[in-house]
Structure formats: structure tokens, C-alpha cells
Amino acid sequence: MMNNNLTILHEFGIEDQHAGVYCGEWLQNQNAPLIESVSPVTGDTIASVYQATKEDYELVINKAQLAFNIWRNVPAPKRGEIVRLIGIELRKYKHLLGQLVTLEMGKLLAEGEGEVQEMIDIADFAVGLSRQLYGLTIASEREKHRLYEQWQPLGPVGIITAFNFPVAVWSWNALIAAIAGDVMIWKPSSVTPLTAIAVQKIVNKVVKEQGLPEGIFNLLISQGSTVGQEMLQDKRIPLISFTGSIPTGRRVAEQVAGRLGKTILELGGNNAIIITENANLDLAIRAVLFGAVGTSGQRCTTTRRLIIHDSIYDTFISKLTAAYKQVKIGNPFNQDTVMGPLVNKTAVDDMMAALENLKRQGGKVLYGGEILQGEEYQSGCYVTPCIAEAENHYDIVQKETFAPILYVMKYASLEEALNAHNNVPQGLSSAIFSSNMYEIEHFLGPEGSDCGIANVNIGTSGAEIGGAFGGEKETGGGRESGSDAWKAYMRRQTVTINWGSSLPLAQGITFGEF
Structure with a gap:
């Protein structure tokens, strides 16, 4: 090296x-x-x-x-x-x-x-x-x-x-x-x-x-x-x-x-994906994995919150945890590595502090959130990506922690999901996974996502350069x-050119005769 x-x-x-x-x-x-x-x-x-x-x-x-x-x-x-x-x-x-x-x-x-x-x-x-x-x-x-x-x-x-x-x-x-x-x-x-x-x-x-x-x-x-x-x-x-x-x-x-x-x-972004009961779960799993783990959770468009319909919650979390366990963490120059280090030890400290904050507020770590030890991880910047059960109103969930922490939560109705989705100070990127046209159009409508970027059946990360990039609220x-x-x-x-010989005024105003 x-x-x-x-x-x-x-x-x-x-x-x-x-x-x-x-x-x-x-x-x-x-x-x-x-x-x-x-x-x-x-x-x-x-x-x-x-x-x-x-x-x-x-x-x-x-x-x-x-x-x-x-x-x-x-x-x-x-x-x-x-x-x-x-x-x-x-x-x-x-x-x-x-x-x-x-x-x-x-x-x-x-x-x-x-x-x-x-x-x-x-x-x-x-x-x-x-x-x-x-x-x-x-x-x-x-x-x-x-x-x-x-x-x-x-x-x-x-x-x-x-x-x-x-x-x-x-x-x-x-x-x-x-x-x-x-x-x-x-x-x-x-x-x-x-x-x-x-x-x-x-x-x-x-x-x-x-x-x-x-x-x-x-x-x-x-x-x-x-x-x-x-x-x-x-x-x-x-x-x-x-x-x-x-x-x-x-x-x-x-x-x-x-x-x-x-x-x-x-x-900052505090980007969420809504997983409806009509979602293609395999497609959603792949999108969530890249959105939450890609760049070690250090994108402004990183998926930070997952709002899952209660009828599929347990199934989806089981599939997602299995996918997280397959993530190869290590030297980012190695071709088989899926997640590299955080940018520095300060970022690691911030991640650990966020998880402690989460636990104090009543949240639960379902997977990961550990600092890796060993010669391969000697920089002290390598961690395991984390899935954490939380409620949207927790102070720590309302903030952006620049690390691979994914907060997961349940919903019963689409209105409830959208309320949780929009009820954060940030408004950068958002996504919904569904095959139901009503759910999709509602998400894209004026009562739907309040973010600058709204995606359907793709994740929150990976915006193309052709579209304007940015977000609303505190973003x-x-x-x-x-x-x-x-x-x-x-x-x-604004330019106005008079190519005539008179001087008419706008709004029909007259200003004497000279």
C-alpha cells in the first residue's frame, strides 16, 4: 500500500x-x-x-x-x-x-x-x-x-x-x-x-x-x-x-x-424509504442495502430511516439482517469489499455516541454497530453497519448521524407512514417501494414526500446528474x-428595446406632453 x-x-x-x-x-x-x-x-x-x-x-x-x-x-x-x-x-x-x-x-x-x-x-x-x-x-x-x-x-x-x-x-x-x-x-x-x-x-x-x-x-x-x-x-x-x-x-x-x-x-439529509405491503421485497432489500451501507453511510442521500408496513415488518427485517451479515467490511481497494472505513475516528466516536443516545431513549440495536478490531482494521475507522429499532420522534432519529445507522420502524396506514416520513427537519431524498398506483401517486402528490428528491422503487442514493440535486427545509x-x-x-x-419614434409608457400611463 x-x-x-x-x-x-x-x-x-x-x-x-x-x-x-x-x-x-x-x-x-x-x-x-x-x-x-x-x-x-x-x-x-x-x-x-x-x-x-x-x-x-x-x-x-x-x-x-x-x-x-x-x-x-x-x-x-x-x-x-x-x-x-x-x-x-x-x-x-x-x-x-x-x-x-x-x-x-x-x-x-x-x-x-x-x-x-x-x-x-x-x-x-x-x-x-x-x-x-x-x-x-x-x-x-x-x-x-x-x-x-x-x-x-x-x-x-x-x-x-x-x-x-x-x-x-x-x-x-x-x-x-x-x-x-x-x-x-x-x-x-x-x-x-x-x-x-x-x-x-x-x-x-x-x-x-x-x-x-x-x-x-x-x-x-x-x-x-x-x-x-x-x-x-x-x-x-x-x-x-x-x-x-x-x-x-x-x-x-x-x-x-x-x-x-x-x-x-x-x-444534511434524513432520508427515509417507505416499504409498503405491496412492495417487491427482494428489490427493496437491495436498494436499502446500498442506500444504508454504501459509502459507509456517509452520503447526504444515505438511507437513514426505514418505515415498514406492520404486516411485512418481521419478514423484511429478517431478510435485511441476513443481507447485512453478508456485507464484507475491509480495505476499500479490495474488489470483494462491500463497505470500507469511516473517514476518521471522530466519525466512529459520533456513531457510537448516537447508538448510546438511541438506547437511552428506548431504542434497540438489532444488528451491528460495533468497532472492528484486528490488524486489517488498525486505523480504528472500521465498524459494522447497524440496524436499530427506533421511533421517529426520538431526538437522535431527528438528527443526521453521518454513519451506517439505519433506524427501522412500523406503520399501519399510508397516512401514518407519510407523517413519519415528513416529520423530520431535513428534506433531501425519499423513496417508496410499492406496486400500488394509489400509494405511488399519493407519495408523489402534494400531500406526499416533502423532499427535493422523490423516488419510486429505487433507493434514496445514486442520483443522476441530469436532474437538479438538492432538498428542502433544513437541507x-x-x-x-x-x-x-x-x-x-x-x-x-430583463431588457426592453424601443425601436419606434414614440415613448409609450407601460400600464397606459401618460406623463404630460413635451
Whole structure:
């Protein structure tokens, strides 16, 4: 593993102590504190990164502003061509970057490579979108007047991403914002700095080969209390896209709104699946297993609650427990591994604390929830996925614990199930398993799921890039990726052209004669 680590770092040109700031050149302040990147796979330090300072931040924002003045005037299809070339480079590095994601974050290698594939898909989507930034033509009530709307570049965009999708979420924002004419300032999670450096180096290659101005794609690696705070308060950054926890997201919203800036918030999920008596149980078992165990329960779309009809509850729990017992836990680089480690020991501690909280409130662990011991699990980040019997009103069930804990509960009527489903603060992803059209349509209707994503006979995880991604309530209301999410990265402008010789006013108003 160690030799493989060195190969990955060497291929990306990542040094043992690497600069954490890029704005056309790598800036490395030797007096700045270091962030250690520790692999949850082995517990070993992979490399260290110099944190950005406030002085670095000023250099980056100034360079970004200068770049924006040039980039916004590049025609959108030509901006799309740059994104196309970035997609080509990502294809070349798919396996290598996927390996680094697995090494640094701990998700399965197939998931790591899948995350890079998502970046490639977003690049392809953005290229097509660069020729489709449509505005409406509107019928004017005034003679010889044309009324329409158009979309203009917004400015430097701040992108703050989380550890669980360390590269894909950047692409959702940066590649769409790039074709919109914006420039990017990326602050990745300090838990996964190396993947960010690798992505920056891939992008740099395209930027330099195409002779583009420095400062279009920028990187700032730092603890949130320094550079992140500067970004939130900086009026030079009109939009902050933040992915992370609800408490932090609330602070982001308050501070950016305080300066009347814009936000895209992708916060916590508390995603539930309703299993009706008319469900295909085998299909549901597979979906629940991936939804609850995939990425070791560290997706914002992870299945966290299971609401099961009381007539099939015992049967379903028996089948699900049998499936959980077959889950192979171990090194995520191994092909037969189904679940890798949690991202760090803090995540393990949070999981154990949640289970203790559950028991105090009257819940019961039906399976799993243990820390694994042994040489293979020496990092201390490996656990068994947990099935826990609970009631929806428990405080711990109302919160999102970023770990593979699945809370299961019974229901008697669909109205009861929907009430439990919606009765949490979050509203990201949801699903129902049923072959009954009434149940399905009720779930999809205005009295049904209150989430931003509603699925039928598939799980809560694994959203496609073509649809807008995001949720309601404390999930933040933001939308990224597909559909018309591009509009968040641009400013809408209504235009009126008078091509006549008179000056009629709207609403039939007359204003004297001159």
C-alpha cells in the first residue's frame, strides 16, 4: 500500500509537504500551519499541506477578479470548449484520481472511480449547456418595443465542499459556473486536501495549454475558521455554494445573507424509504442495502430511516439482517469489499455516541454497530453497519448521524407512514417501494414526500446528474448539477428595446406632453 501511495502522489506531482494555495501559481507559506492528510484505510499520514493564510486569500481574490474581467467576455460556447478539454483530462486520470479518493476518503475503489466518472458526465453536460443559456422573449404591451431576458456572468464564486464527495461536488459547481462565465475559488474539506490538489493540477494543465488567464480556477486549503470565514464575509464573492452540515450551513446562510449575497446550500439529509405491503421485497432489500451501507453511510442521500408496513415488518427485517451479515467490511481497494472505513475516528466516536443516545431513549440495536478490531482494521475507522429499532420522534432519529445507522420502524396506514416520513427537519431524498398506483401517486402528490428528491422503487442514493440535486427545509433549498440549476450561477437581466419614434409608457400611463 505504501508504494502504491507514493506512485499516486508522484503521478500528480504531490509533494510530502505541498502548497495549499493556487491562483495561477502555487503559493507556499513555510510559516503557515500544516494539515495532515491521514488515510482511514491504514491510519497512516499520506502527505501534509500548508494552510492558506489571510494574505494568501487576498492574493487569490484579487487574481480571481482580474480573471473574471477577461473570462466573462469569452463566448459561452468557447468556455464550453475549455470544459470539454477538462473532461478529456479527467478521463485520462479516472483510475488514478479514483484511487486517491479511496485512499484519502475511504470509499470503495468502484465508488471513487464512479465519483470521477460523475465529474466527466458533468463536464459533458456543461459543454452542451454552454450553447443553451436561454432567455425568454416576452410579448411587450407597447408598440414597437421588444422585451426579453438574458443571463449574465455573476462573478467569483466561492465553492466550499465536504469530505464525502471530495471531487464530484466541486465539478457540479465549478464546471457549470465556468460555462456561465464565472471564476471559482474552491475551499475543499481540510480532511481531504490531496484530492483537491490533484484536481487543481488536472485543470491547470488545460488552462496553461489553452493560454487562459490565471485565476479562473483557484484553490484555498485551510481550516474553515480562517479562509472560510473570509469568503463568507467578502462582498467581492456574490455567491457561496456550501456543502456540509446543517449547523455550519445555518451560519453560512446568516453571514452571506447579512451582506445580501447569494447562497447554494446542500446540507444534511434524513432520508427515509417507505416499504409498503405491496412492495417487491427482494428489490427493496437491495436498494436499502446500498442506500444504508454504501459509502459507509456517509452520503447526504444515505438511507437513514426505514418505515415498514406492520404486516411485512418481521419478514423484511429478517431478510435485511441476513443481507447485512453478508456485507464484507475491509480495505476499500479490495474488489470483494462491500463497505470500507469511516473517514476518521471522530466519525466512529459520533456513531457510537448516537447508538448510546438511541438506547437511552428506548431504542434497540438489532444488528451491528460495533468497532472492528484486528490488524486489517488498525486505523480504528472500521465498524459494522447497524440496524436499530427506533421511533421517529426520538431526538437522535431527528438528527443526521453521518454513519451506517439505519433506524427501522412500523406503520399501519399510508397516512401514518407519510407523517413519519415528513416529520423530520431535513428534506433531501425519499423513496417508496410499492406496486400500488394509489400509494405511488399519493407519495408523489402534494400531500406526499416533502423532499427535493422523490423516488419510486429505487433507493434514496445514486442520483443522476441530469436532474437538479438538492432538498428542502433544513437541507437548505439549494440546487446543483442538472436541469436549470445553472441559473444560480448567473444574474438575470430583463431588457426592453424601443425601436419606434414614440415613448409609450407601460400600464397606459401618460406623463404630460413635451
